[in-house]
Amino acid sequence: MTESEFLARADDILDKIQAQADGWFEHLDIDVDANRSGQVLTLVFDSTRHVVINSQAPLQEMWVAAPSGAFHYRFDGQVWQDTRGGLELAANVAALCSEIAGQPLTVTL
Numbered sequence: 001m002t003e004s005e006f007l008a009r010a011d012d013i014l015d016k017i018q019a020q021a022d023g024w025f026e027h028l029d030i031d032v033d034a035n036r037s038g039q040v041l042t043l044v045f046d047s048t049r050h051v052v053i054n055s056q057a058p059l060q061e062m063w064v065a066a067p068s069g070a071f072h073y074r075f076d077g078q079v080w081q082d083t084r085g086g087l088e089l090a091a092n093v094a095a096l097c098s099e100i101a102g103q104p105l106t107v108t109l
Helices: 003-028 089-101
Strands: 032-037 040-045 049-056 061-066 069-075 080-082
Touching: 003 032, 003 040, 003 049, 003 089, 040 089, 049 089, 061 089, 080 089
Parallel strands: none
Antiparallel strands: 032 040, 040 049, 049 061, 061 069, 069 080
């Protein structure tokens, strides 16, 4: 994919995750603040614990950092797959955020 196609996909991912986090705050009473700066989305839970999702255009990867670790994802033509064979991007972001929030959350991309 071209760099502009990658950046469009990355923007879409970050927009969707931010909108869902805003919904968790509004509808589920989860203490989460979603802040976006360029290609970096930071979810701050309880004013202390962070999940950071950002794009890495030169590598065409999405990166996620959370208290439990760091993860890299590459688009395989259908989904954003963990480069080390773990969960795909949406499932892992949901799992990381659920762990911090203490209740099941879903992420749809």
